[in-house]
Amino acid sequence: MNVSHEWLSRFVPHGRDAAAIRDLITAHVATVEGFERLRADLAPFVVGRVVESERIPDTKLSFNKVDDGTGTLLDVVCGAPNVTVGAKYPFARSGTTVPPSAKNPAGLLIEKRKIRGFTSNGMLCSAQELNLGEDADGILELQTDAAPGTPLLDVLPLGDVRLVVDVLPNRPDLLSHLGVAREVAALTGATLQRPAELASLPPVSATPVTGAREATTAGLTVRVEDAADCPRYGAAVIEGLTVGPSPDWLRACVEAVGGRSINNLVDATNYLLHGLGQPMHAFDADTLADGTVVVRRARAGETLVTLDGTERKLDPAMLVIADAKAPVALAGVMGGRDSEVTARTTRVVLEVAQFGPAVVRATRRKVGISTDASYRFERGIDGAAVPEMLATGAALLAQLGGGRVSALLLAGEAPAARAAVTVRPARVGMLLGEPVPAAEIRARLESIGFAVAAGEGEALRVTPPSWRHDVSREVDLIEEVARLRGFDRLPDALEGARPGTVPDHPLFTAYRRVRDALVAEGLLEVRPLPFTSGRAFGREGVRDDLLRVRNPLAEDEPFLRDSLLDTLARRAEYNLNRMQGDVRLFEVGTAFTARGAALPREEHRVGVLVMGARRPVHFTEAQPPAYDAWDAKALAATVAAAAHPGAPVELVPSEGAVLWRIQVGGVVMGEVTRVALDAPVWAKPAFGIELRLGEMPSEPVAGRGAHAHDSAPSRARSGEPVRYRPLPLTPAAEFDLALLVPDAVLAAQVERVLREVSGPQLERIVLFDEFRGTGIPAGTRSLAWRLTFRHPERTLREKELEGRRAQLLKTLEAQLGVRPRTA
């Protein structure tokens, strides 16, 4: 909502400057998010002080030294007779554009130039050149203490200021100067009044013809088909009009709120919309077939060319104004081109109506336009004010167009009286944190038009005014009291509070653990968008089993991912495209699995993608090794332990792109994979990990209006505590086994035999070497383990170890065909 400070001041003579009004409205009503001086064309002008001045012989010119605050005195040639040393004038530096004026109809760009051999670096300006008055006889002397270089706009109280008020959907009453003025009056104590241009209008002599659904007078019939769509429809017939340019005051109003002056009649309707909040529309009465206006739903197949020249296809969800034959306007949204007021118009039908918010909203959404009128109808106008608005509007148009109001018609009924709401002063005090006297509550509410009567006990019975659609509960009134009193005046002492009953969500604590573990491993956290195209490198076609957004922003990414690695792979490709081959990313986020008509299954997961150098280059290692499957395996174990502390983690070998499945407590919770990327040849292989942290349920907790406090989950710490094992008192003994292992035999099989045969004295077993090549028969590899044994009570003897070694070799050969590697 654009508010002109001058126009507002005609509604409420508050005597404050625009900045004070801005602060007042922001603090108590709605945020003023824009503060625009309408003479922005003068923004580049500054205060200049003449330091020296001498006549240029044989001319009317003077050669001057001007201080413009930059520290360097400027040479300026001036043609004015009144240059005075020491005086201050509006100054245009070179590069400034002087606005179009009577003196310079096309405007003027000030540039450095030579005049009679003297250099001039700017211009001292007259009032006329700045459109500040008619005085062209000399430059404008400024009566100011401001230093040279100060912007001119800071020195002169110039023109109007536009306040851009962010009116939120609950307060349509603020969508007019009248509405904002009402608040300003309440806050300043100034009196709300009708501006002179309205107060001076002659009264309309015609008496309205009324009817519940239909009203007829000579030359015009108004009929409303459905009162829900249009509770009230007023029309005025105004004759003998002359369409022409608007008077200056009207043009100024229209332009001050950002509009464009069109003609006296159209500008008048815009004045009423922005001034009083009542959208109005003027039809050329001679274009209405049979002098009939019908408010009805559009019929299938009907069309209408609107004012913007677009042909609109209509349907029965839309409300239209029709004449006897066809629609002539989209009700409450936009007029039709064929019934528009033109230069030849002499007789108009002025529509002053209240349309139903829902039908206007439906209509404007279907046609895809929003107008000043629809914006107000959607949010709700003051229905009770329609008769008065009709009379005011008709009188204004008649006066501006030099015509006569020949008829007023009014179909529909006044809105029902608003229900009173009880407010208890004690409740006000409780909610705001300090007592508020009943008298103050009463005074504040009355100041903005609420009717207040005594209720039971201390309570007050408050009836909201017809323009307030947002007040139906006690708390709505408490808000009014709080904001008028001022939020900044309310107390703000930090008081004690009871601890809450809600335990930390385990998925959040899991996120923190996993994140800390991965950051410690040198990985980078990402927070990418979870949308996906459903395509992947190395896979044909688009997946059709993903959760689809019905109204996606990007048609090429209409799905929500069901895998974090899908997202991470695209992010890795993004990095590869920027020549970044060392990629080590992780994300903790949500994966969505479509579940038919039910909400999708949501899982919190961690995804990891690593590729390229395992660590930065160092002079001891010019080419650090790249991340490989074993790094990924270790990271997977780290992540799984952090995600599910205390649970046993096992990495089970798998097939194809999946290297291992991650089992946590015996359940598969994730996997370690090779990641296929659309990658350049220099890129190293990528490895991925995706692990479930847990499901985020989306079923309703309880029915609507109900709770499930009896079934609140209690959350115990997970995992068994570590049990202490006695520290050893006896020495350990160890030996190495270098074995020739046939390719068909897995390391895990050998290790299982080693463990089984060794028994409980085996303390540790480490695979420390793998070798193929010289000296190793084809079809086998050499694997070497170091085994550490310890007897709990005594030192193991050399002989015992020898025997154990022999037994191990014998069993390995018998069971797996594995033999010792001989040097």
Added chain:
Amino acid sequence: MTLSEFLASLDALAAEAPARIEAAADLDAWTEVRNALVGRQSGRLTDLLANLIQLPKEDRREGGIRANTVKVAIEEALEARRLALAAAAATGGPALDPTMPARERWRGAVHPVSLVIDEVVEIFRELGFTIALGPEAEHAWYNFGALNFPPDHPAMDLHDTLYVGDEQVLRTHTSPVQVRTLQQYPPPVRVLAPGNVYRSDPFDPSHAPMFSQIEGLVVDEGVSFADLKATLSHFARRFFGPTTKTRFRPSYFPFTEPSAEMDVQCGVCRGAGCGVCKQSGWVEILGSGMVHPAVLEAAGLDSEKYTGWAFGMGPARTAISRHGIPDIRILYDSDVRFLDQFAR
């Protein structure tokens, strides 16, 4: 061998030993010197002590005492030299150029938006808040109806919604977690709910279709607007600095009443007005308000008995202004060169 011969040899050794010990330039040389002097196999002192037995019986005692004095002196000198050499070896020595770089590991980084969330969470933890979460794909009722949005009302226009089914939305704010939490747990409730939210906003330098939000909720008996102001102002001072000024302006959210935006005084211009604060002197930080009784009722609570307050803020906005990031999309691109700037 006579005593005088024995003592002469001993004195000669005692005189010679200190210079030899000092001359040992490194630990290897020291070992050689030690072996030469007191080594078990062929050390000079060891050999000398072996001669003790050849002395006349009455002289052995004196010879022994004198020999032991020399032995202790040599051993002490050896040990002092060893310590000196070991200390010298530890500080480098000629083979190591200490100006060369350390062997680095990759340093990990927490995403800048997560850093802001962490800070907010830490501050509210000090005030006894715990963490609640909820689903991102939501029933329209939790996202709108339970939060007192009038059906088909312009208030919905502020929440351009992405739909995944009939009456199923990607939540447009974290406020549904308010209702889920209140349904699940009895008051007092003091929770913070960080999470991702979705809007049908095109991806541009200042908008993203998905972003994170932090919701806060307090519900108990006797909770007032003064508690809201006090707690949020306290938060602002902890987050932005102890002298931070706050102001509260009237606003509108269907699920709070009274509703207020909290601004902090612009840290760039200190309230004078500048480009960062659009000349207003204030920067908007969060939306807040007293929980609307209709929301408490939707969660099955007695709105006469319980009151509460709530707030919501966008950590991404704080992150981009704090780090001077010119385009919000950089937060989502996942470029390692960006993320590495936050390594620690």
